[in-house]
Amino acid sequence: MRTQVAIIGAGPSGLLLAQLLYKAGIDAVVVERQSPDYVLGRIRAGVLEQITMDLLDQAGVGQRMHAEGLPHHGIELLFKGARHRIDLQGLSGGKQVMVYGQTEVTRDLMQARAAEGLTTIYEARDVTLHDFDSTNPKVRYTKDGQTHEISCDFIAGCDGYHGVSRASVPQDKLHTYEKVYPFGWLGVLADVPPVSHELIYANTPRGFALCSMRSATRSRYYVQVPMEEKVENWSDDAFWNELRSRLDPEAAANLVTGPSLEKSIAPLRSFVAEPMRFGRLFLAGDAAHIVPPTGAKGLNLAASDVGYLSSALAEFYREKSDVGIDSYSERCLRRVWKAERFSWWFTSLMHRFPDTGEFGQKIQEAELDYLVNSTAASTSLAENYVGLPLV
Template identity: 80%
Template sequence: MRTQVAIIGAGPAGLLLGQLLHVAGIDNVIVERQTGDYVLGRIRAGVLEQVTMDLLKKAGVDARAHAEGLPHHGIELLFQGQRHRIDMHAHTHGRQVMVYGQTEVTRDLMEARAAAGLTTIYGAANVSLHDFDGERPRVRYEKDGATHELECDFIAGCDGYHGVSRASVPASAVKLYEKVYPFGWLGMLADVPPVSDELIYCNTPRGFALCSMRSRTRSRYYVQVPVEEKVENWSDDAFWNELRLRLDPEGRERLVTGPALEKSIAPLRSFVAEPMRFGRLFLAGDAAHIVPPTGAKGLNLAASDVGYLYQALERFYGERSSSALDRYSDLCLRRIWKAERFSWWFTSLMHRFPDTGDFGQKIQEAELDYLVHSPAAATSLSENYVGLPLESF
């Protein structure tokens, strides 16, 4: 089999790239080691920047997000037992974010790909990448007891942190930057109405908490826990009781509880791999970078990578120019490091670290107090939260 672009990974990054390339008339095949049901069953975040929404529109898959998503103009910061609203809409001249679950983004992209009759190979075992340092890259995989080979012009590695794409690069060719945080997020998804119309980020002496949602009837809540904590130690009642202790009186009064649809613990890390291009192999999304979820940047960074890569490939096939492909890694990394900085800062501001102590807690509260009373500080947070614009090639 032959295609122009082989995409490794059928998560939202790979699917979005495939759909954008299809719209541009560029042939592509997606190779995914898991089943479609497994991919669709992943529970992930759901705060979309305007850049991401614009790319979904360009791909022709934004209708349901606009119909069912929840536009958010601000967030609330809770500290010292009181809530303070940051009006992001006002501080960014009318920009906003859209709350729409990553699972739903994946579903929309899957359905669009199926409707277009595009090839996605699910359940591909022992995927391996070959000759991407030359002009004829190949992807080899096993399916239904046979070995298959896919020839292509380019390979897009959209297969996540643990995927084969980055692992295929010689260790000497890539530099890794990583920070591992000493805590995780215990998250619960439940079919209960959200405690607030906007997200509440909580800084408390007991640790961080986040009140989020997927819709007006489905909520997603998180509490900070030690990194070694086990999800089986937390009953539904234990989770709700701990969340109450981290909320303000109004939040406790409005909190509606119910059985968990899903419960899990996510470790937090900051991670970047440089560069993001190796010959004709291009990394995108979690294959190249991870951010703590505090700033809601993971999916949005993946989407911006895909936006850059799609434009570069479109120029290559339309103008027979590789100049945009040559700039792909540098442009992505400029944006990535800004998002890494923001996510690290917001995580450091909102969480209780083992060595925070009373002094550290007071410093956090002083910075939060400055943040909610300084238009300049609130503007900086708002600009980063709603998403910085894409640079042009």
């Protein structure tokens, strides 16, 4: 098989890239290790930056997001038993975020690709990348007992942290940076109405909590737990009781509980691999970087990566110019590191750390008090939360 761009991974970043390329008249084949149902079964983020919304509109898949998503103009910070609202829209010059689940983004992209009859190869096993340091890269995989090869101009590695793309790069060509946090998030998804119409980020002596949602009838809640905690130790009742203990009295009274649809513990880490381009291979999304979920940047960073990459590839084919692909890694990493900084800062501000004790809690509360009472500090939070511009 021959194509212009081989995309490894059919998550939201790979599918969004494929759709943007299709709109630009560039042929792409998507290769995915798992089945479509498995891909759709991943429970992930749900807060979209303005830039991500714009890219989904550009890709022609934004209709359901605008119809069913929940626009959010602010967030609430809870500390010392009281909530304080950050006016994202007012402080950022009119920008907002959209609550719309990553699963729904993926579903919309899958359906658009299927409607156009475009090629996505699911359940491709033993995927290997070859000759990406040449002008004729190749992707090999097995399916139904047969070995197949895709010849292409470029390979886009959108296959996540554990994927084959970054693993195919010689280790001496890659520089990685990592920070692992000493706690995780125990998350529950439940068909209950949200406790509040905007997200609540809670800093409490018992640890961090987040009240989020996927719709007006489906909620997503998290509590900070030690890194060694096991999900099987938590019944639904135990989770709801712990969450309630971390909320202010009004939110605790408004909390509606119910059986969990999904329950899991997510570790928190920061990770960056540099550079993000190796000849004709480009890394995008979680293949190149991970952020702790506190700042809601993971999916949005992946979207901005493929925004840069789709523009660079369109420029290459339209204008025979290498300028965009040559600057891809540098442009992405400038935005990645700013998002890493924000996610690290917000994580450090909102969580209890085992080694800081009561002094650390008081310092966090003092910074939060300054943050909600300073227009300059609140503006910085708002600008980062809604998403920095693509430059």
